[in-house]
Amino acid sequence: MQFPESMKAGRFLFSTEREYAGRLFNVTKRSIENQADDIVLLRLEFEIFVIDLDDTPAAYLPTGAIASRDIVITKQAGSDERLAEYAKYLGIKRPHQVSNWYVSERKAKQGQGSWIRIRFGKPDEDHRQPFEHISELDKPKSEQIKPSGSTKEREKFWRVSEVRQLLRDEKNKIPSEDTVKRFVDKRKSQFGEELVRVTSGRQRRINWYLCWHLWEADKCHG
Incomplete structure (x- = not known):
């Protein structure tokens, strides 16, 4: 059986016509070739959920997929409009301070992670889908979130x-x-x-x- 290249690459293709919920769960420092003290590359990883509006209140269904974005932190990070959006919706007051991004990660591991709405763009040549648009999303109540975990642990x-x-x-x-x-x-x-x-x-x-x-x-x- 042959599978599409996106599957071989481990990519989950998201619809570009709807908004998803993203729960921040990991922040990691990425290496860069021309390392400099005033430049840090961070990867933000989000667990992606389908927002089921047919339920009242809305239910959040785990897709089993992770989406990530890389951001560059510099002394002027606060003046970058796109980075400012992430900082605003993730509750980071001083985005130029790398430690504040790790605080968000620690909160996520304690079950207090921030949520955002995500609309994905079309896949690029590497089958990655950019975050076309992000916006604010209040943290769902626990009863709204369906159980998640590994594929074997999740109700299939x-x-x-x-x-x-x-x-x-x-x-x-x-x-x-x-x-x-x-x-x-x-x-x-x-x-x-x-x-x-x-x-x-x-x-x-x-x-x-x-x-x-x-x-x-x-x-x-x-």
Whole structure:
């Protein structure tokens, strides 16, 4: 089975038509060739969630994907408009001080990390998607966040309405529930209950992880 280059590169393709929630969970210093005392390169890593507005209040569904952005910290960092946006939404008052970014990381590891809204841009030649737009997002309440963890620890079988949010068609649009059902039905004979199960209430539950890989492979074969 052949998989698209984006999957080989370990990239999760996000829809460019919706906003996601990003929870800061890691800040790391990156090495640069021309190291200088007044320049620091930091990588901000965010765990990405789908915002399900069908629930009240909104539910936050883990995609299992991580998105990162690299930022340059200098003495003039506070005057950079883009960096100022990150500092504002992550609650960093003095962005030119590297230590303040690490404070945000420590808070994240204590379960007090900051959240932002993210709209992704189109993938570049390395299959990375830039943060086209970011904005403020209040930290969700614990009951709004679905359990997350490693792929094995996370509940793999989701409702059709949840799984469709993770899939993208050839035009990078989210497919309909009927399209997802037809896609799964065609592969049920091969994968059986590893792909789809039916609850006692006759509701489908789909293995989102397997379905996503099959979906991407199918797009590759077109």
